[in-house]
Amino acid sequence: MNTRILIVGASIAGLTAAHWLNRYGFEVTVAERAPQLRAGGNGVDIRHDAVQVVERMGIMPQVRAMAADVLGMKFVNADDRAVARIGIDEPESVEIMRGDLVALLHEAADVEYLFGHSIRELMQDGDGVVAGFDTGLSRRFDLVLGADGLHSSVRRLAFGPEERFIRHQDHYFAFADAGADLGENRWVTMYNQPGKMAGIYRSGNHAQAKAYFIFRSGRLAYDHRDITEHKRLVTEIFGGDPSWQIPALLDAATNDPEFYFDSLSQVHMDSWSSGRVALLGDAAWCASPVSGAGAELAVVGAYRLAHELASAAGDHELAFARYRAGFRATVDKKQQICVNIRLMVPKTTVGRQVRNTLAQLM
Structure with missing residues (x-):
């Protein structure tokens, strides 16, 4: 049985997998490049099969107690007058701030943690994987699971x-x-505005509001870890627009040390495993934030991978094959996001008017 497992990434997918693998008797280590848990992030949805997984973990009461309690989306004009609203009607689902969910998952995963360790090298052989970190640490594991996001080093x-x-x-x-x-x-x-959106997220259970910015663009050349450059890019797009609440939102956002910026992108892979290394979460199948399914896929995918490893008594080849075969259709369905983007960011003024009319009907 392959018992020693390294999980790279201490976010939703990695921590969920850590909990279940530890529960199934595996020896788990979680490595995270950040010096501590990342507390920021937007609201994420626990829905469908993810509700059952979180309930089985025993943390659903805490998740419901910390729910964001958002009623829906509203679209406004430059005078801040609502032109359409879309309510949320999912009584079985729960929206929670990403940082709150990560904290709960961390408490539920009683495993070894290596914070401040970024993976730099993976060397596989027939019996295991040697993982080398930027700290100089080198450890040998039976299997390595990459749960380190869209820009996965694994x-x-x-x-x-x-x-x-x-x-x-x-x-x-x-x-x-x-x-x-x-x-x-x-x-x-x-x-x-045509091709871009600014927004405000106000949770009913959190005093702190959040700012959203989305804009349409082809590929941009930038360092995905350079927050100063990220703020500059967003300021270039929105800084010259004095309408609505954009100046106040931009000022607050660019003064936030946890400002987050990235492309709306998806990950498409024929296989989620290579030898003794497998991927999960956004590293394997990122559907993009506008899918609304990131947390759901992370929780359910992590559970399924852990369950397959336990069912196969650690036989990684069998477990990884079953994991992909059993979850591929779900991922493919959740990656269908065209309607979501058109709803949130109409390309033209006419498109915005059509969206508002459809939203009123909804």
């Missing part, structure tokens, strides 16, 4: 450069703190 080391797998969806987005007095409580407020 994927790059075991499968090849990310350009082979990432498909840009012609949009970029940013997310950061906003002034607590902005936006309507319990609503996601969206203001559109």
Whole structure:
């Protein structure tokens, strides 16, 4: 039985897998390049099969207690008048802030953690994998699971450069703190100009509002870890627009040290495993934030992978094959996001008018 497992990435997918693998009797180590858990992030949805997984983990009461309690989305004009609203009607699902969910999953995963360790090298042989970190630490494991996001280092080391797998969806987005007095409580407020959107996320159970920015663009050349460059790019797109609440949102967001920026992209791979290395979460199948399915896929995919490894008594070849065969159809379905993008970011003024009319009917 392959008992010693390294998970790279301490976010939703990695921590869920850590919990279940530990519960099934595996010896688990989680490595995370950040010095501590990342507390930021937007609201994420626990829905469908993910609800059952979280309930079995025993943390669903805490998840419900910390729910964001958002009623829906509203679209406004430059005068901040609502022109359409879309309510949320999913009584069985729960929306929770990403950082809150990660903290709960961390508490539920009683395993070894290596914070401040970034993976730099993976060397496989017939019996295991040697993982080398930027700290100089080198450890041997039976299996390595990459749960390190869209720009996965594990994927790059075991499968090849990310350009082979990432498909840009012609949009970029940013997310950061906003002034607590902005936006309507319990609503996601969206203001559109052709090809771009600025928004305010106000959770009913959190005092801190969040700012959203999305804009349409072909591929941009930038360092995905350079936050200063990220702020500059968003400021170039939105900084000259004095309408609605954009100046106040931009000012607050660019002063947030946890400002997050990236492309709206998806990961498409024929296989999620290579020898003794497998991927899960966004590293394997990122559907993009506008899918609304990132947390759901992360939780359910991590559970399925852990379950297959336990069922196969650690036989990774059998487990990895079953994992892909059993989850591929779900991933393919959740990656169908064209309608979501058109709803949130109409390309033209006419498209915005059509969207508002459809939203009113909904």
